[in-house]
Every structure is written in structure tokens, then in C-alpha cells.
Amino acid sequence: MTVTDVVRDRANRTLTLTAEYPAAPEQVWQLWADPRLLERWWGPPGFPATFEHHDLTPGGTITYFMSGGDGGDRFDGTWNVVEVDAPTRLVVEDAIIDDDGTPSDGNSMTRMEIDIEAAGDTTRMILTTHFDSLVGMEQAIATGVVDGMKACMSQIDAVLEEVAA
């Protein structure tokens, strides 16, 4: 089992997952630092991710898209890189991009902190996702800041909207 611990903190609006891998911290880091490796695990099955721009420096931007599904739908994501300390720490903010290509309002911004540390023969990676607000968290889940949930949840919203109309 890869994931060794999960902490859901509704009060602080964070979700923290700890995973351990039989590899060196440098190798774990590589999976974030190399866009070709990153895209091999970021997208869910059926929704492969392509990282178009990958500037892993503080203030840099990382953009990606995921495409797939029967309709060939495409979903775009953007990260603003906040902290980079190879190979131990990475902080990015995930901006939800509206259909017109501009970032949504600040509420939907989430923050992702990745801490990588040696743990004996293995490497521990602690991933914390923060949400600005409960609304932000709901939005994040609804629009799927992570993964193909973006696809999934926006479809649900579209269906619900039509019904409400």
C-alpha cells in the first residue's frame, strides 16, 4: 500500500496524504521536476495529462491539460509555483481556469504542499492540499481541481443546471 496515512481536516480545510516509496528522495523529486514523468501519473486512466509549460522555479507557471472521454473533452489546469527546494519541498497553487482561459476568482485557488524526506530505505512524500475556504473546497471538489473529477463534476453541474433552468 503506497499511502500510509490520510488526515482529513475539515476545520483547517486540508487534506493530507502520506505515501512511502522504495526510492531515493531525488528520484521522487524527479517525478515532479520532469514534465514527461509528471504526465505519466498525473492524469487518471483515460484522461492523460500533457504538461505544456513547466517552469519549476518560484514565481514560475506550470500549465497542463487533460483530454479524453468519449467526447474528446479537454480540461486545462495552471499551477503557480510558490516554493521550490529540491529535492525536499515544493509548493504550488492551483488556479481554476475558466472557459475563457482566465483564472477564476481567488476563492477557487487551492494550495498544494509537497514534502519529501528520507525515511530509512524509503522516501516519504507528504502531500497537503489546502483550500482557501469551504466554498473553495467545495468548488475544488465540484470542478475537480484534481484529476478527471474536473470532467466529471462539471458534467454533473451542467446536468443540474439544465434541470434547474
Added chain:
Amino acid sequence: VTEAEDRADALFHALADRTRRDILRRVLAGEHSVSMLAAKYDMSFAAVQKHVAVLERAGLVVKRRQGREHLVSTDVTTVRHAREQLEMLEALWRDRLDRFGDVLAELPTTALPENKESQEDR
């Protein structure tokens, strides 16, 4: 594989298809029989039945039998509930971290590149 992962997978799979989203849309507007739904699409009754079964497994619709008909229904609350699960977020990350491990396992163990802060755009 946790229950949450299974659920997220089922939900994702169910909604990744245009026809199924359309079926869900119709059923949200009111109960439909499978044959009523089948009449709306240029595909076989069996194919539509299969789509309904996928939606049912994902917990998005329910089916009940009335005479020779299967009636399909759902409600907004059910569908909305599906989008309110924090555990889905967790399931997605678990999946993702598992894939992370798979990719990691395939890396050559020797010849590590030096750690540069910016291994950008290859």
C-alpha cells in the same frame, strides 16, 4: 482498493460518456422507461440498457420494475450528493499516488541526474 476509490472510478466512468450524461439529464427531468430512453438514441435497446446499468452502478440512477418495463429514475439530491464527497478527492489522490509509485518503480535506479531546481521543458 477502497470503497471510495471504487465509487470514484464508477462515477468517473459513468460520466465520461456523452450518451450517459444525456440519459442522466433526461432521467433527472422525470422517470423514463428504458424503452423510452432507447427510442431517443440511434443505438440498440441493449446498448442503452448497458448505459443505464453503468449509471446505476455509479449510484446516479435507480431502476425499478413495473410489469414488463424497467423504469429509471433519480433525483437532484442523489446527483448532487455525488459531487459533495470529500472522500472522492481522497480516492483520486490515492489513485494518483499509486501511479506515482508505479512510475517511480520504472525509473532506472542508477544514473540519477543532479538535482537542479529547474529541470524545465525538456
